Amino acid sequence: MTSQARFEPTILVIFGAGGDLTRRKLVPALYNLLLDQQLPERFAIIGVARKNLDNDVFRERLREGITRFSRRGEVDAATWDAFAGNISYLSEDLTHPAAGSALRTRLEEIEGEWGARANRIYYLAVPPVMMQPAAIMLQRLGVCRDCAHDRLVVEKPFGRDLASARSLNHFLNDLFVESQIYRIDHYLGKETVQNILAFRFANSLFEPIWNRRYIDHVQITVAETVGVEERGEYYDHAGALRDMVQNHLLQILCLIAMEPPITFDADDIRNKKVDVLRAIRPIRPEDVHRVAVRGQYLKGSIADEKVVGYRQEENVSPVSNTETYAAFTFHIDNWRWQGVPFYLRTGKRLPAKVSEVAVVFRSPPHQFFPSAAVESWQPNRIVIRIQPQEGIGTMIQVKQPGTRLLLGGAEMKFLYSEAFKTSAPEAYETLLLDVIRGDATLFMRADQVDSAWQVVAPILEAWEAVPATDFANYPAGSWGPAAADHMVARQQHNWLQPARTAETG
Template identity: 50%
Template structure:
């Protein structure tokens, strides 16, 4: 099989092979990579779980997942038949470590068949409490390999606080080297997110404007119309702060706030992201009071259907203190960003599902036009839309056609669908290919994870130790609690949304 890049023979071992993540994301991504000729000539995919399945039953299950969730729709029969020949199943029970012996035998079979350059990728698509157990079993059975022959992919959440993140990092780096560990954040694989760096650092006109002199403030909103669904048990122990802000949103903030890297080396880029996290202003008690907002949704109506409040969701404590909405004002105390607020918000059961980064520029220093022609005056904005629309738009003032001088905002838009005819790959396709090629640029390093937790721990501790007396405090299908509007309105701003179709 021809590939556009040089890939080593690869064995992908998926712990949690019968789980939801594999069905919805990993299996469709691997199949699409194969369909697009981005898999090695020699490869094997081994699913593991406690269930006892035949290879054929596992393959049939994966095909159902690909048919349901692949961006390319249902599989092509001939293509799937060839792909399925590379798919295998081996039952493993982490509570019975001896079952790793059969897994080792199967891996060694492919290593002998594919040759000495074969690499093994362990993907831990399991509950976080199983990460240490699996890593220890990999070590015990001599499966950790070397930097060249072995990689391990860890899903979020990476710890539930600073202490547990440090413990997990210590355990993993005692078994693997940092270059073997891929802490995955699927947001970083999204096409528009990757384009932030290209847009910032491949266009010379932006750099002189990308600082406190010209930028008024930055907003990052990641909002969801859905509730917690079947994830109530997990979510009630996490909340919006842990589930979204500690990883996804802080990574987006780092991409916006980072200094220009010297080159595209993975560690150089991650160094610059860590610099942003280390420059962020710590939270004191007054900062938590005036710069953070938490919320929890109550019942309401979404698209004509009544939906339950958070405390009535499956597996959620009836008196839960877990936030389903969080908004925070951050500051990055360095030369570039001193005094410029970064507002972030995220939540469930909100009016719209969207992910937006908005850079609002300062107003012109002197208005030469009379008020009568600037009724719809608006400061320039750069809006990066990650979902559902994938676009980058610059909002500027322009003259409306006609004999009179009337100004109104217009958009200069780069839209993926309008510019490119080919489909964009799913985030997991991009990130799995990066793992196989050994590119860690889009993966978090140990110090990144710990710096993010260190920044947020005062907020985490405060929210957990003080029960909110106002929960629930926003209705499903709204934009969140009123205090979130007050948070940004106190500074003379408002939350920005694009007029997108709901859903």
């Protein structure tokens, strides 16, 4: 039996199909799944957007996107023709009272040709303001009432704060069953992020020491060299905390800190993640300045190229108070992690593009080596590299060659590219395949979204109540504001320098 034969007929409807997400990520991912024989034999894509396009123009736009952005490059003509034959386009104004009739007709036409009721996936690749009109239209048309076959995929941002996230959750749950809703965070589709579970729970070497007795602290870094690019208008209303921390970084923290699930069932794993979020120590308003740091980049240099400051970026207010850098100290109040600080940081216009988790272990209880032998001693640590070089490194101490007793650090490395000699699937390939399968393991549940917003809500409220007075406070090309260094120094720690490679700059 082929991989394709295992799947039921599926129709993917993409709202906002004229946007970059469809061209750069979604359709290249689907094309790669086709090449890997991971799409259903009967599969159709319906693009829906306001702009008037015919099918041929829409398909050509998608083909250009695959050629530019797919990990496999140029399309094969015969394969593309077979793929494109299943793509159609509809022009719809989602806010119009009569919107959707053409979509319902097209769905019925496809299923009539197949002679089967298909799984229908409705992907909301639309701005937040259009999510409710799209969902209302679907509910009014009655095209997604079958809980076993109909699924709704919702892109981030999922709310702007706790109140708006709860409002959106309540709205969607009034129209759909929770099991139909797939809240997507593309970070959870990355191969190394998923591998955190395997690393922790499939290896008896590590899990016994994954607790407060042996681990001193944890650092999670997601750094970008780019500025806001063409997203100035969106970013100036979001900022680093909303854009990265509330979703991506807290999701990684959950995987590092969660308890072992009983099974690999989606709800069992998501329950453990929610337990972590609920165990994060609430931040009191008077403590925000001690455990949270914000920054904004000013002009500087990235890879020897001069760049402008944030307030000089296109579609950004010249007096903007939006943070482009954020760093935090979180504590998890449970038996496993009591007293272990988790440091999170993310920012734009930093020296390297890198995402990694550093788990730093406690020092040996007794140091008997001569002081001269341990001048360059560093604690053991495990570094999980999410990008750009996916892999895991373990830093250990060894004797350096020579007649003197000198200890130094050495790294034991595992790299995906070397171990498997094949390119890992893109995050959206993994996530779209899971939606097709009906596997919600890597998607956020309503209570998980709510708990994540509760963690950051006190920080958001404090920052909005008291505008920053020291922006811009870090030059582009640096590792952020000095206040972030002071925050970790108060607990006798330092930020670790992420590994720099030819890819990171």
